[in-house]
Amino acid sequence: MSLEQFKDRNVGVQNYRQLDLPQSPTTAMCKVKQVAKRSLKGELFVGLGVTVREMVSTLFGKGLHTTQYPFEKLPISPRYRAIHEMLRLLESGNYRCIGCGLCEKICISNCISMETRYDENQRKEVSAYTINFGRCIFCGYCAEVCPELAIVHGGRYETASEQRASFSLFEDMLTPIDQLSLQQEYQGFGAVSPNADDNIKKTPLAY
Amino acid sequence: MSDITVKINSQECKAQEGEYILNVARANGIFIPAICYLTRCSPTLACRICLVEADGKQVYACNAKVKNGMNIETVTENILKERRAIMEVYDVNHPLQCGVCDQSGSCELQNYTLELGVDSQTYSIADTVRESKNWSSVLHYDAGLCIVCERCVTVCKDMIGDSAIKTTARGGEALDKSYKDTMPKDAYAMWNKLQKSVIAPSNGTEQTNCSDCGECVAVCPVGALVSRDFVYTTNAWELNRIPATCAHCSSGCHIYYETKPTSISNREEKIYRVTNEWNYMSLCGAGRFGYDFENTNVSKDEKAFALAIEAFKKAQTIRFNATITNEEALMLQTLKEKLGVKLVNDEVRAFQKFLNAYSDASGKSLYGSDFKELMNSDFIISVGSILRKDNPNARYVFNNVQKMNKGAGLYFHPIGDTVIPTFGKSVETFNHKVGLEEAVCYLILDLFAPKDKLSDEVKDYIESFKDGDTNGLVELLGKDSAKFKASFDKMMGKKSSFGLMVGEDFFYHEKSENLAKLIALIEEVTPLNIAFIPPKSNALGVSLICELDDEATGYTIGYNENGDFKLSALGDGNLDIPALNQQEGTLTNMNKKVVPTNSALEYNGYELNDIMKALFDVPRLAIDWTAYLPVDKGFMSHEFDSLPNHYTNAGVELRGYSLVKFTREANEIKVDRFDEKAILEGDIVCRANPQRQFSDFTDKAHQINEAFGLYVSDAKSKSIGTSKAEISFGDERLILDVMVDDRMEGDIVALPDFQSKHNVYGLFGTSRYKIVTIKGV
Ligand code: SF4
Ligand code: SF4
Ligand code: SF4
Ligand code: SF4
Ligand code: SF4
Ligand code: FES
Numbered sequence: 002m003s004l005e006q007f008k009d010r011n012v013g014v015q016n017y018r019q020l021d022l023p024q025s026p027t028t029a030m031c032k033v034k035q036v037a038k039r040s041l042k043g044e045l046f047v048g049l050g051v052t053v054r055e056m057v058s059t060l061f062g063k064g065l066h067t068t069q070y071p072f073e074k075l076p077i078s079p080r081y082r083a084i085h086e087m088l089r090l091l092e093s094g095n096y097r098c099i100g101c102g103l104c105e106k107i108c109i110s111n112c113i114s115m116e117t118r119y120d121e122n123q124r125k126e127v128s129a130y131t132i133n134f135g136r137c138i139f140c141g142y143c144a145e146v147c148p149e150l151a152i153v154h155g156g157r158y159e160t161a162s163e164q165r166a167s168f169s170l171f172e173d174m175l176t177p178i179d180q181l182s183l184q185q186e187y188q189g190f191g192a193v194s195p196n197a198d199d200n201i202k203k204t205p206l207a208y
Numbered sequence: 209m210s211d212i213t214v215k216i217n218s219q220e221c222k223a224q225e226g227e228y229i230l231n232v233a234r235a236n237g238i239f240i241p242a243i244c245y246l247t248r249c250s251p252t253l254a255c256r257i258c259l260v261e262a263d264g265k266q267v268y269a270c271n272a273k274v275k276n277g278m279n280i281e282t283v284t285e286n287i288l289k290e291r292r293a294i295m296e297v298y299d300v301n302h303p304l305q306c307g308v309c310d311q312s313g314s315c316e317l318q319n320y321t322l323e324l325g326v327d328s329q330t331y332s333i334a335d336t337v338r339e340s341k342n343w344s345s346v347l348h349y350d351a352g353l354c355i356v357c358e359r360c361v362t363v364c365k366d367m368i369g370d371s372a373i374k375t376t377a378r379g380g381e382a383l384d385k386s387y388k389d390t391m392p393k394d395a396y397a398m399w400n401k402l403q404k405s406v407i408a409p410s411n412g413t414e415q416t417n418c419s420d421c422g423e424c425v426a427v428c429p430v431g432a433l434v435s436r437d438f439v440y441t442t443n444a445w446e447l448n449r450i451p452a453t454c455a456h457c458s459s460g461c462h463i464y465y466e467t468k469p470t471s472i473s474n475r476e477e478k479i480y481r482v483t484n485e486w487n488y489m490s491l492c493g494a495g496r497f498g499y500d501f502e503n504t505n506v507s508k509d510e511k512a513f514a515l516a517i518e519a520f521k522k523a524q525t526i527r528f529n530a531t532i533t534n535e536e537a538l539m540l541q542t543l544k545e546k547l548g549v550k551l552v553n554d555e556v557r558a559f560q561k562f563l564n565a566y567s568d569a570s571g572k573s574l575y576g577s578d579f580k581e582l583m584n585s586d587f588i589i590s591v592g593s594i595l596r597k598d599n600p601n602a603r604y605v606f607n608n609v610q611k612m613n614k615g616a617g618l619y620f621h622p623i624g625d626t627v628i629p630t631f632g633k634s635v636e637t638f639n640h641k642v643g644l645e646e647a648v649c650y651l652i653l654d655l656f657a658p659k660d661k662l663s664d665e666v667k668d669y670i671e672s673f674k675d676g677d678t679n680g681l682v683e684l685l686g687k688d689s690a691k692f693k694a695s696f697d698k699m700m701g702k703k704s705s706f707g708l709m710v711g712e713d714f715f716y717h718e719k720s721e722n723l724a725k726l727i728a729l730i731e732e733v734t735p736l737n738i739a740f741i742p743p744k745s746n747a748l749g750v751s752l753i754c755e756l757d758d759e760a761t762g763y764t765i766g767y768n769e770n771g772d773f774k775l776s777a778l779g780d781g782n783l784d785i786p787a788l789n790q791q792e793g794t795l796t797n798m799n800k801k802v803v804p805t806n807s808a809l810e811y812n813g814y815e816l817n818d819i820m821k822a823l824f825d826v827p828r829l830a831i832d833w834t835a836y837l838p839v840d841k842g843f844m845s846h847e848f849d850s851l852p853n854h855y856t857n858a859g860v861e862l863r864g865y866s867l868v869k870f871t872r873e874a875n876e877i878k879v880d881r882f883d884e885k886a887i888l889e890g891d892i893v894c895r896a897n898p899q900r901q902f903s904d905f906t907d908k909a910h911q912i913n914e915a916f917g918l919y920v921s922d923a924k925s926k927s928i929g930t931s932k933a934e935i936s937f938g939d940e941r942l943i944l945d946v947m948v949d950d951r952m953e954g955d956i957v958a959l960p961d962f963q964s965k966h967n968v969y970g971l972f973g974t975s976r977y978k979i980v981t982i983k984g985v
Contacts, residue, residue, distance in 0.1 A: 101307035102443040114472050117440050123340060125308040125440040129472050148307055205332040207381075 077156045079188035082139045085132060086155035087174040088187070094178055096171075097151035100127040104143035104152055112136035113143060130171035134160060145191030153187035212276035217283075223274045230258055230269035233282065235858030240282050241291060241320055243429055244357040245270035247487040247859055248583075249366035250612060254358045254401065256394040257294045257320065259287045286392075288324075293395035295326045297402070301335040303352050311431035314444045317355060331387065333403065336380040343373075343409055343416045346435050346497055346911060347425065351406045354432035360407060360424035367490050369607030369631050372418035374410040378403065407432075417950075419899055421600070422496040426486040435497070437911055438481050442468055447480060451853045453795050453805035453863075454482075454495040455531055455788035456902045458742035459579075459601035460797025462489050462853065462863055465499060465789060465808035477809055479789065488859045492600030493900040498909035499789065503777045506784040506813035513814050516783040517822050519773035524762030525550040527769040529964070530744035531903050533793030534802065534843075535833040537746070537753040539820050540767070546824060549765075550757040554969035555744040557758065560751035562715040563740070565724035570731060571874025573842060574867060575710075577737035578799040579605050582707035585737065586613040587699070591620045591648050593711020596627055596951065597896050597958075599741045599798070602709050607631040609707070616699035620648045620685070621713070622977075623894060624921070624953025634699045636692065639954060640685040642892055642977045645713060646882035649726035651681040655696065656706065656734035666729075669881055684884075708736040712743045716895070716976035722880045729877045742798050744902065749796030752841040752867075767816075768904070769964055775816070778904055786811040787905065792831050792848065794864060802843060803864040804851040842867035890979045893918075893935060895972050896958040898949065903962050916963050917945035918982075921952040930984030935959070937971045937980050946984075957982065 026032045059065060068075055077083070089096050100117040112133040120126035144153050152174075176184045186192070194200075214221050216229075216238050223232040231247065233240045243255035251271035258269040261281040269282075298317055306312040338351035358375060365371045380403045387396055409416040425433045447466035454461040463482050470478040479499045484491050526540055526549050544551050567573055579601060582588060588609045595603040609615035610632025617635040619628050624639045640648065653662065654670045662670075673680030682689040708730065714723045731738045742748040750756075764771040766781070774781035777788075790811035794802050817830040827833060834851075837843035844865055852862040898914035906912050918933055925948045934943045935957075944959075952958070956977075961968040972978055 099307050100440070101312075102446065103307075106443070106445060114469075116471055117442070119440040131472050202328045204329040207332040207334040 071159075077158065079156075080190065081156060081158065082141045082144075082154040082190065083158040084134070084155055084160060085143070085174050086153055086176065086187075087130075087171060088151055088153060088184060089176045089178070089181055091181065091184065094181055096127070096175055097149045098127050098130070098147075099149055099151070100125045101148060103146045103148065107142045107146045109140055109142055110136045110138050127171065130174075131169045132174075134169055141190040144187070144189065147191065150187065150192065153191075154189055212274065214274045214276070214278040214280060216280045225276075226273050228270055229260060229262065229267070229272050229274055229278075229280055231858075232274050233269065233280075237857065238282065240269045241323065242270055243316055243320065243355075244359060244362075246359055246362055246366075246427060248608065248612070249362045252358045252362055254356065254398070255294065256398045257291050259290055259394060261287065290392040290394045292324050292326060293330075293392040294398055295321050295324045296329055296331055297395055297399040298355050299326060299329060300331050300333060300399075302355070305353075308440065309353065309431035310434045310439060310444070311353075311428075312443065315431065316429035331391070331399075333383065334381050336378055338378070338406060341414060342436060343414070344418065344420055345913060346420050346422055346437070346493070347416060348434050348436045348439050349407065350432050350434070352432075353430050354407060355430055356402050356405050356407065357429060358407075359427040359429065360433055363423050363427045363486070363490070364418070366611040367604050367608055368419060368421055368423055369603065369611075369627065370416075370418045370421075371630065372410055372416040373407055373424065375405040376408040378406045380404065419596070419600075420493040420497070421491065422493060423486065423490050426484055426491070426496070435481065435911075437497070442480055448477075449483070450806050450808045452789070452808060453797070453803045453853075454491065455745055455795065455805070456494045456498060456906055457492075457599055457601075457745060458530075458747055458798040459492075459495075459599060460745075460795050460799075460801070460803050461491050461495050461601065462803070462855070462861075463491065463495055467808055479808055485855045488855045488861065490601070490604050494600075494902055494906045494909075494912060497911035498900065498906040500910055501778075501787050501905035501908040502789050502809045503779050503784055503787045503811065503813070506779075506786075506811060508813055509783070512783045513818070513822075516773065516775065516814075516819060519763075519765055519782075520547070520819060520823060522763055523547070523549050523765045523773075525552055525757075525760040525764040525771075526767055527552045527760055527764055527771050528767035529553060529769055529903070530555040530742075530747040530750055531768060531788065531905060532746055532750065533788070533791065533805070533830070534746065534749045534753060534796060534837055535793045535830050536767075536816050537750045538833050538837055539816050539826075539830075541754045542820070542824075542826075544755065550759075550761060551754050552758075552760045552764075553750060553754070553756050556747045556750045556754075557756045558715040558720065558974060559712075559740075559743050559747050560756055562720050562724050563748075563751055565721045566728050569725040569874065569877045570728035571872045572728075573870040574800055575738050575740045576731055576869075577707065577739045578801075579709075579739055580799055580861075581737055582709060582739055583608055584613070585609060585705040585707035586615040587617070587703045587706040588615060589618040589620070589652065589706075589708045589736070591652075591708065591710055592645060592713030592715075593709065593741055594621060594623055594625070594894075594896050594958075595619065595711075596625055597899055598711055598743075600899075602711070602741050602798075605707075605709070610635060614702075616703065622892075622954070623896075623956050623958070626951045626953060634695075636687075636695060636699070638685045638687060641887045641889075642894075642956070643887040644685060644882070644884075645717060645723055646719060646726060646880075647681055647684055649723065649730060650882070651679075651685060652708070652730055652736070653726075653734065654679070654681060656736060657730070658733070661733040663876070666879065706734070706736045708738045709741055710738065711741045713976050715743060716972070716974060718886065718975055719880075719882070720974075722882075725877055725879045729879055732877065739798065746795045748798065748800070749794075749802070752796065752843070753838060770967065778908060784813045786813070786815050791815070794834055794837075794848065794851070796867065800842075800867045800869075801861075801864055802837070802851075802867060804848060804853050806853075842869060844868065888977055888979055891982045892956045893959050893978050893980045893982070894956050895961050895968060895976050897960045897962050898947070898958075901960060901962040904964055907962055915945065915947065916960055916966070917947040919947050919949045919952065919958040919960070921954055922948055922950050923953075924955050924957060927955075928982065928984045932985050933982050934985045935980050935982050937978055940971055942966070943985060 026035050105113045116129040117125050118128050221236040242258040244252050260269045261284050340350035361373050425435050446468050449464040452465050454463045463484050465479050466481050467477040467479050469475045482496050482499045583605045619637040622642045679689040682692045766774040775783045775785045777785045789808045791807050794804050796802050820826045831848035834848040835845045851864045900912050901914045933946050
C-alpha cells in the first residue's frame, strides 16, 4: 500500500496566533524570584475564601448543591453530543432517514454501516443501520451532515453497557412510534439555523 | 493522417489531422466540459456544453476537427455564459434526490453544476410526469432523472449495434417564447430539444428485447439508467474498484470489479457491480452482469488435498478448458513435461491446430492484425463466426466500422441473423450452406486478390466458376451474382483499409487445415488485415503454452471439467480451486495481449500452485510463474507486478504487454480445392451459446438467466411445434426445451455448450455442425 495518504498532513488552514507571553526566566536567580513572587502573592487564599464562603452559606443558608445522581439528573444542554437518536417525520411517523449514506461516509471513525434496497414502492429503503459505539467518538459529524435532520445526538450520556453492541441498531435509536408526540427537534450541531430562511435564494417555478 | 500542431489556451499540442478538438485537449490534459460525446461514437451535439472558440469562431469541440496551426480558446466570456445557462437548464425540474440516487458522487450533472458554480436558477417550465420503468431483466430507466444526453442511444447504435433505444416524444410543454430572445443561443437550442424528448425502447413496446449488455447503463452520466440488481443497494463511493480482466470470452475486456462488504453482519467482500472504461472499451452482458461466479465458503480441506496429490501422481490425463490463466496453463504444461500426463482441452485443441496450420503455411507465429486495427478499417468481413453470440467485441467492431468509418461489411455464416444487416446499409450477408467455408475463402480471393499474385492453379480454379457475367461462387453461396456485383462495386467505393475476422466454424471443421492455408494465402495476397476470434476465454494463451493431446486415456483429472478426480472452481468437485475473480494472473486476449487480472474476492482454499509445490520445487506464488511464460512462443519475461492495467486520458491502453510475433521464410502456400459434396443437408445443429452465456461460470451468475436448451428461429420452432424437442446424434439423444431466439433465421438449430456436464463437445467431435434428427416431444 502507498503511504501517500499519510504524508499529506495539510489538514486545514492553520492560522494560530501567538499569545503575548512575558519572557521566561533564564538565570537561576530570576527563577527563584519568580517562585517567591508567585507563592507569596496570596492568591491561594482567594480560592480558599470562596470555598469557605460557599460552605458557610450551604450549611447555614441556601441548602445543598449536590445532585443525587443517579436518582436525580440535571437537564443537559441540547448541544451535548450523547448517544444518537433517529428521528421520525411528525406527520406520517415514517423515519426521516432516506439512506443517503452521507453519515456513513463522513464518519471519522468509520463506525456507521448501513444496508439499503429498492423497495416495493420504488423507493430507497434503509433495511439495516448500525453504529458501533465502541468506536464512535461522538464528534457530531453525522448529525451535522445529515440532510434530513434524521440522525441527531440525544441526551442519553450513560453509555456503560454489558456489551459494546448495545444501542447500536436502527430500531434502538429510532423514536418509538408511541412516543412520537414527545420527539424533540434537535437544536445542536447541524440543526437549521434561526436565520436559515434569509439565506435561501428563490427558484422560479412554472406552476 | 499526419502530425500537426495546434494551440489550446496557448499551449502547444501535437495532434493528428482529423482528430476532434475535444480528444486532442483530453490527450494533452486540458479540460473541456463535455457531456454527450463518447469516444469511438459519433457526436450527437445534444449537450452543447463543449463550446470552444477556434480561430475566433465558436465551435463544438466534440465535432470540430483540428487544423494545423489552429488557435483554440476553451473559455471566453460568452462561452461561460452559455455553459452556465446550459447547466441551469439541465437543473430545471431535475428531481432533488441526489440523496438516494445511485449516481450521486459520480454524477456528471452534479459535477458540472458545481464546476460552473450554478447557485441559482433563472429558468422554469412546468414539469411532465415521467415514470420509471424496467426495460428488460437488467435495465431500469428513471425518466425523471434523464437529461436526454442520448449517450445511451448513441452507444447502443454506434458501438453495440442493437439500436434498441431511441429518443421519443416527452409530451412536455413548449418553451416560453420570451426565452428565445433572452437566453444564450446554444442553451436555448439544447433546452428546446431536451424539453421534447425522453428515451424509450425503439421497438415501440415497453421492453427493449436487446442484448442486455448494460453498456447504456455504463455510459449514463446521471442515475437515470441503472441496472435493476444494483438500484439503491450502495453508494458509488463505498465501493473498492479492482482493476481486472473479464474471464468469460477471448476479448479479455478490461473491467473493474466493485466490491464492498456483503452486509452489516457479514463483512466478507462481495462484488456489487462491474464497471468499465466505457470511452475505450465496451463490455457485453456476460462481463457486466456475470460477475458472481466465485467459489464461496472454501477452507483448506487437507484430506481432499492429500487425495488430490495422490490423484495427480497417478493421473494419465488432465482435462481442462480455456477459462484458466496463463500461469495455470504453464503449470499444467509443466506437469505434462515432468509427469508425462496428457493434456486434453476440447475448447482449444481445434484452434491450436488451426493456428499451427496457419503458422506452417504463412511462416508467422500469430495472425497479423488485431481487433483494434480492424476497428479502424472501412471494409470488414466476418467468416465462420456467429458474431452476435461468439464474441461480443468482434461484433462491436463489425458494427462500429459501419457506423463510424462509413464502412462496408460482408458477413458469411450459415445461420441467418436479423441484427447484422441492421448494422449498416452496406452490409451484405451470405447465409451459405454448411460445408462451403472454403468456397467463401475462394470468393474472398476472387474479390480482393490482385490476379497477378495468385498462382495459375488457384486463378484457373476460381475462373472455372465463372460463366460470362455469372460468378458461380456467389451463386453457390446463395446470392444472385449480378445483384451482388452491383452492390459490391458500390461497397468498394472510397475504401482504403480492409479487415477479415475468422471465427470458430473454421477451427472446428473437417478441412480446417486447408482453411488455415486459405486464410494464410488471403493474408499474403490481399490487402486484408486478418485477426482470429479465439473460441473461448484464454484459448490463445492455452494454445501457445500447452502441448495438447487429442484423446484422453486412463485416469483423468478434470480441471473445471469432468474427470475421475475433479478440481473445480464451481464448488462441485473433489477439491476446490479459486474462480477467476478470486485469482491473480494473466490472460491472453484476442488482441494478442497478455493482460493481468487481480483477485476481487477472498479465497482461503488450495490452488493449483499448492499442488505444484507439494510435487516439485516451484515458486511460492502463482504469479511468480508469469515471468516464466514461454518466450519462444512470444511471451516476455515480465514480472506480474510490473504489468500495468489501465487506460490513459488519451485512450491509450496500458495493459500488460503484446505478444511478440515471429516470422520465418515460408514456402509457397498450396491450397486444396473444395468438395461440394461436403455440404451438409438435412436437420443441422450448430454448437453455439445464447448471448451472455459462455461457460459454467456465466451460468452460475445470478443475473445471467439464458437457459440451457435448443435455440431455434421462430419459423423453426413452429415447424417443431412443441415446447420440448428430442435431438439425436446417432445413439446419443438429448431432450431439451425449445427456446425461440427471434433474431435467428433459418432452419439450423443451436445447441449450447456452456454447461460442461452435458459433454456437448463430445457430441460434436471436431466439427461445429452435425446432422441430427429433431422431433418435438
Ligand atoms: S458521532 Fe462522529 S464518530 Fe460517532 S458515528 Fe457520528 S460521525 Fe461517527
Ligand atoms: S445522513 Fe441522515 S439521511 Fe443520510 S443515511 Fe445518514 S441518517 Fe440517513
Ligand atoms: S442524477 Fe445526479 S444530480 Fe440527479 S439525483 Fe442523481 S446524483 Fe443527483
Ligand atoms: S443493454 Fe445494451 S443492447 Fe440493450 S439497450 Fe442497453 S446498450 Fe442497447
Ligand atoms: S438515460 Fe442517461 S445516457 Fe440515456 S439520455 Fe438519459 S441521461 Fe443520457
Ligand atoms: S459534448 Fe459536444 S455537444 Fe455534447
